[in-house]
Amino acid sequence: MNQHIARITQILKVLTEESPASKNPIGFRLTPLLLEMDWTVKHISHLLEKEDQNKEDLKQYLSILYRDDEAADPLIRSWVRAARWMDSPQLQEIVRRRQLYQSLKEELTSMVPDVQSIFGKYETRYIIPPLFRGKERNDA
């Protein structure tokens, strides 16, 4: 999980440092989500470094991280559409950010088995939303 968190941290660093890319209102809604994700992964990273991890805190931060994505993903896709339709000069930049965000999502997906190994499949259901968890049934 550490590697995934490290990559997510890198991606969020880029996304948040240059935020917002445009004055579109969607960007205004997205920025706090990205900042929260950034803050959250830093806490996760910090917890993972500890010998005696506080599992309740880790569960809480992971839950927030994935729920941030639930909100951010449709917003980013809307942002690209809005930029195209409004002929935004920042379209290319917004598309680049969308692609970066896709990479972040791939990391979140790849992280699922790691989370399951810490919390078990049953509890992971309440941490990670269903579409990340793929098609397998979640045995307790």
Add this chain to the structure above:
Amino acid sequence: MSWNNESRVDMNVYSQGEVDKWAYSTCNICSIGCGCYIAVKNNKIVGIKGNAEHPINRGRLGPKGENQWYANNSPDRLLTPLIRKDGTLEPASWEEALNVLVQKTKEALERHGGNGVAIYSTGQSTIETYYTIAKIGRAGIGSHLLDANTRLCTATTEWALLQSFGADGVPASMEDVDLTDTLMLFGHNPAETGTVLFERIMKRKRETGYPFMIVVDVRKTLTAKEADLFLQLNPGTNLALLNGIIHLVIRNGSLDHEFMQNYTIHFDEVKRSVELWTPELTSQVTGVPVEQIKRAAEVLGRTPSLVCTTLQGAYQSVDATSSCVAINNLHLMRGLIGKPGSGPFHMAGQPSSSSNRTVGGVGTYPGNRNPDNPKHIEEIAHLWNVEEKQLEVGPEKGIEEIIYLMEQEKIGLFWNINTNPMVSLPNRKRAKKAFEKTFVVVQDAFLTETTEVADLVLPVAIWGEKEGTMENTDRTINLLTKAVDPPNGVLSDFEILLEFAKRMDFRDKEGNPLISYNTPEQCFEEWKRVSKGRPSDMSGITYEKLMKYNGLRWPVNEEHPLGTPRLYTDLKFHTTPDDAQSYGKVLFTGRPRTREEFEDLHANGRAIMYATHYVPPAEHPSGEFPFWLTTGRLVWHWHSRTKTGRSPYLQMVAPQGYAEINIEDAQNLGLIPGEVVKVSSPRGSIKVPARIVDTIKKGVVFVPFHFGTWENNEAANELTADFTDPLSKQPTFKHASCRIETLRKRYQISSSVTLLHVADENRLTLEELARINRMMPPYRADIGKVVEVPLSRVNVEIPPYMPYRSIEKFPSFKQANLPYTRLDLEKG
């Protein structure tokens, strides 16, 4: 007492000789839920009449309700399943069709798992159908992707209620509308979308002077014309206006501090969030004059009782959930909830959209159960006798996200039940491409725009041909009985679902069939057990009681055997962690809360107020697209006209689409009434006649969304954008940008081609020709000058519905005062 107990039985029957029987039923059009009887002769539906005893309508019906029965006898009813083979839909047997459905479902499950199947249903079906969808979808298929066309119309109702009160269920009811001193209709046009409710309001108003009506709308609708105070705001500024009003209400000191102290949390956050919204700033953003804002705040701050309704003008706009939550905030800060004549009354649009939410066909689990709460999941697993692990958990997905998944080819089967998304979805070109990538099953009574992209079509029974129950906009559960059998070869949605479950061999954990009921009434009995103890408790309802009492408002249980007119009379809200239907979302971003975050609110039975921060629409007029585009409904048609388009009367009254353009804009463009123009947005274009009006502001264009055939190029949703509210995921149909282009042919003036000649040939007056070409009298055109005329012109006259109104410009008969004179026109 509703209507002062005065009945008027509206009737629309076409029969030679006496009717054989009148079957007890409920209207299946809008969300008001009018009681009615269906006329049957020779086993055929021949009409309808209102139920004089039903407290909702006391016999009255709206124009669509009166005409809904024509569809039952339409000669183009689908009578057999259809399977697409080599690009063409071909008749098939039920055996063949259901085998295909089962096989494709299994393939999708094998390839993608439970979330490879999405079910998209409707707001016009029965509780029993939705409950069965919920059970099959969740416990059988294991899908998290259960959505409905309610996402497009009233998903925001649910989220506004979850956020503030912890559970679904409108606090107020029509009984409170009958009692209130002040009624604010926010983005709600009942004169055209709920005519019986409007008549109820206006009857009382004409007799007593109450309620004081505040109407907030972008358009000067027929409802607005009856308002005591009409606030015509700019598109996309609902929340700005509400913030401004609440700023003043707080500043004027019109608050119930004791109520807030005891029964709410987070007022301070509200106060901070509206601090900057002075009347001047609010006026600048919304376009509403300062005096009107102050007047609204004065009324809303002083009124001893208040009901606020909301509908699509709020729900299909930017900041939808935030705006409705702001209205909840207003009620809470004034203590105007849970008592007669007071409470937020967030409306539903469709006759049964509320019930789909209540029984878990969309969104949360049946009986207001939280998909993020292990205790609720355990409960439902126990009630259904299935393993918990079979039931998916987590935040819900809306149709825009499902379309995205279809684009990514992650959905193997899309099961569309009794709705027409190829007309009703925004940005429909995108939706169509997504549908073409997936195996699409469509259940409908007719071929529609959506069956054009279907791989499998199943013909179904409609209203009058099936029994069941529905929940209207104010929690009233109504009964529909079966008046006639459906045509030979046609099944009901309910029957198809049961057959599907049997063929898929869905079982509970003891190996018994997952679906053990066989009739809608048996299903309802099971649902009652599931609902017991939850907010939407219906354990005290039976079909017999529903008929006897003409509808009952939930909860109906031992404590309230005849139902509950209003919620929260005990001021206890569902905001304890194990009671709440949802842990809610962060209002600004839509990020779902965790359980811990919800616990940290320490609401514990108190209502939750929220800071509300205005965000303008993502798309706005500029450059190439200088107009606002907004869409909406007509009184004469319902949705995509699958039913109302088959009523000869309704179709004759409103046969086609159009674009409403402001008079000044029309003058600037040189348009004449009825001229066919091209309306384009960044997504597409349509060609429709222009209806030139003074009821919309300069810079705004209105297009009704009912006319969505593939060939006529009038579909509003060719133009709309598919942005969604961050909490409810409801699309913002009310805001897009567009431009208007004329479609003209040209003539060069010569000795034989004069202005008069051009006018005559094109059936224009000289004045019209002059207006088109921006000519001034004496209308001289030199030889060689080029003049334009419209390629096409269509007379678009949409008559009003309510005969008693005196608000139209052209004459109408007055029963009390004849003859009709010019003086009456001047008065009116």
